[in-house]
Amino acid sequence: MFTKSLLIATAATLFSTSAYAATEATAWTDLNLRAGPGPVHQIIGVIPANGVVAVDGCLDSANWCKVSFEGTEGWASGDYLTAMVDNTPVVVYTNREQVAVGTVTYEDNSAEGAAVGGATGAIAGAMVAGPVGALVGVMLGGGLGAAAAPDTTVTTYVTGNPVEPIYLEGEVVVGAGIPETVTLVEVPDSEYSYAYVNGVPVIVEREKRQIVYIVR
Numbered sequence: 001m002f003t004k005s006l007l008i009a010t011a012a013t014l015f016s017t018s019a020y021a022a023t024e025a026t027a028w029t030d031l032n033l034r035a036g037p038g039p040v041h042q043i044i045g046v047i048p049a050n051g052v053v054a055v056d057g058c059l060d061s062a063n064w065c066k067v068s069f070e071g072t073e074g075w076a077s078g079d080y081l082t083a084m085v086d087n088t089p090v091v092v093y094t095n096r097e098q099v100a101v102g103t104v105t106y107e108d109n110s111a112e113g114a115a116v117g118g119a120t121g122a123i124a125g126a127m128v129a130g131p132v133g134a135l136v137g138v139m140l141g142g143g144l145g146a147a148a149a150p151d152t153t154v155t156t157y158v159t160g161n162p163v164e165p166i167y168l169e170g171e172v173v174v175g176a177g178i179p180e181t182v183t184l185v186e187v188p189d190s191e192y193s194y195a196y197v198n199g200v201p202v203i204v205e206r207e208k209r210q211i212v213y214i215v216r
Contacts, residue, residue: 022054022068023101025081025092029173030214032200033074037064037106039123039198040167044074046216055092056080057104063093066104077171097139127170128177128209150203150213154187158194158201158215161185165196172198178209 009135009159033045037059058065058078065078078093085098092099149155153184163185170176178184184204191213193204201215 001172022056023083023092023099025053025055025065025067025099026052026089026208027053027076028082028169029080031076031080031167031173031207032171032198033069033072033076034065035074037062037075039169039171045069045072045198047076053081055083055099055101058093058096058108059104060103065092065101066106069100077173079173080104080173090194094214102192111116123167123169125179126170127168127172128179150190150192154190154192154203155213155215157187158203163194163196163203167198170212172200172214174211174214176211178202178204178211184209 024113027047027049029049031045031047031049031051034041034042035044036042047067051069053067053069053076055078056068058067064075065076065081067076067081068073069076079091081092083092083095083099083101084090085095090098092101096103151166166182168179168182177199178195182195182197184195184206185207186193187203191206191207193209195202195204202211203213203215204210205212
């Protein structure tokens, strides 16, 4: 679970609680770069699979890290960032001490932050074990990369028939599962369903309820 404090301030403010220098890390799948630490925050960019970021620090109570990618600062899920420890790639968030990543806090009292704070009450559940849970032993170091796009008739249908957005704890990545509590919409004459999750349309393999493509 991530937490968000709305305190007396004029804008979003970061406070580092340690003196660690920025650590280099690699995204091992296409990964959203967000304006704040959580799935309800705006997507301001995409870190490609194998893209290198500088990690300034991570939240202590949630798996979000403050990063910089090609000059743009934002937040990314620390579950999908890896760094080298003794010549072995490890997940940044669960190995923060070994990777020497410090702790940061996040506070926001802006109008946008207040709106986001209200949206946190609408989170409908959590992603079912995504690549970090199911594939970490196999895929670390190689990256999941970008999934092949389904037929254009599928993506066209999904973008042309938007549905009510939902928010789930965790990050939208290929391989993550959609919980049974979320209603998926079937794409006619295909093996796919879809939903609009955490700010983006996702195409889901119907039987496994697993994200196979993210429409950006």
